Amino acid sequence: MKIIKKALSVNVNRSDFLWKVLVTGGGGYFGFRLGRDLASQGFTVILLDICKPSCDIPDGATFYQSDIRDYASLYKICEGVECVFHTAAYGMSGPEQLKREQVESVNVGGTNNVIIVCKERSIPRLVYTSTTNVVFAGRAVTDGDEASVPYVPNDLHIDHYSRTKAIAEQMVLLANGSLLTGRLQTCVLRPCGIYGPGEWRHLHRVIRRLFSFRFGDPNAKMNWVHVDNLVLAHRLAAEALTIKRSCIASGQTYFINDGVSVNLFDCVLHLSSFLKLQLLQFINTRERLQIYFYQQIFHHLLQARNITVNHTFKIDKARRELGFCPKPYNLGDCVEHYLKSQQTPPNSASQLPQYLLLLMGIFTLALLCFLAFQSN
Template structure:
């Protein structure tokens, strides 16, 4: 990061995978870093950083820890996946209420820069998007979001962008920008890769489903860290505040078919790559709400250009391989008390697998009968 950007920074969500990686990198470059989160990090706190256990919904606490801070990286959020998606009030209070607190603290503490970690879900709700860009892809209307997380992230993103140019205490203005990453992967990542791993083990990926040509983007954690550092620089006068009030799609610069991209995972687990394609309706019929959202994201193309980030931020993503992340993940799993090869599914998981396989089997029978009669 440019020397003009060195100082004291706050990373909300600093106990999570990405927030911690970002804070660690900033600390390694000489900045004083505050990692703020309700959950303690799983990793050792790096030199140059401190961890404070607090909630962004607690305004007085947030205001107190922000003394002397000159940039906030707001990565904290709630309700991205799993059962927590259904906790509507908590999703709203963290993603919207917490973001409102962050913005107000910036104004009250005279903090001149705010970088917000958003998501592609603010513009994607299940309809295909191919090579979308910031100018041509609009927000999903609020009533068309099917999950609270995406809706509240869109609300929060708009709040952050609307706050750009606001006066801050002590003089000056607040410069804000928004980054919209896709799914994150990298060594030690637990949320996305773990979820995919569980679905492979549950045989969700025993078959292909949806459009076989569907493509999506991913972003390696180190590329996402790079994008945030560049965004913070681009909010400074030295860079002409070029990023002020702007949103940027961030990914590795590649679009991939998920089933092809997961080949290293299938190979490491000893599974063959799925070759039979089923109607997506059969998969939907066997899923719960949070599973349906995953299926939606897999079966519909949604890819985004990063030209704007390249041109305005100087973002140049480095090439990475999923194979390295899979190898790291499996080493961690196998070092635990219950190796992955010996893990036993619960009764509920067995029942879900049975229902899913039964539905798939019935679907195949119906397809065969239909073929004979037609």
């Protein structure tokens, strides 16, 4: 096996891997970036999503507005496809998390459709975008690797999104080796929080949870991955499912991040300014504010423990088997840019409710901090 892995480091002709590919979730931030990169490399790309991308469809790519839960449509779109990048998912953050039936129907039912279509269309390669949440639910993980960190038991997941992603991941791995004209080769990538130009969903979710960041602090740490590094990992994973790469990735899972760890939690820095920023964004109507406030209490209670423990993962296996070598990026710059982009001038007519809500937010944060540290 070691001889094979060394052989993977030699250069290969990239034109050997220019297939027709499908990217599910191709209208989302990561899916679109992946599809755009593949199209620029010469792949024929199909972007599939229920929502249209916010940017123009790149040359070499075609967009279909459809749902992976629509089997007939998915089957039709996959004609001639040679590789599927399954990035579509639902329920990662916000009010979506509470829609359990929809979370399960997309993440589990949709993934089942993708697997069946791969089999019936004899599509030989399937790369699944999972998450580190399948192995992390609040208990410390320091420099975990694929061999040593087990799945979180289904009844211990902190949210239904993580639970369904774990189920879907195992479905993809079980499908590996299924008989087609040849065999279906599958692999799973487990990224952490994604950041990059224009990406606010992961960053906004975690900043809301943490309220601030300080880099270099010796407290709890986690990993992040720049979107371009994640795109690179997916392309390398697909190539590693081919005979020319000895199908080294077949049936395998890989943690994917930038190869560095950053601090998670500092409850002092930028507290007042960030809380005020968040509160101002949600005071348009009393009903909307109340819904948001209760959702945030629920969300923070679920997540409070997670932000005070290490959860870091090594990428040695991806480096060794995929040839993954992440480029260095600065997460701190991304956070700073995010905060500047979210600045909202206060409305003088609504100062009093803003300040009252600010006090409520500070009290809630103090309570959550206390509960989080008590749990350790």
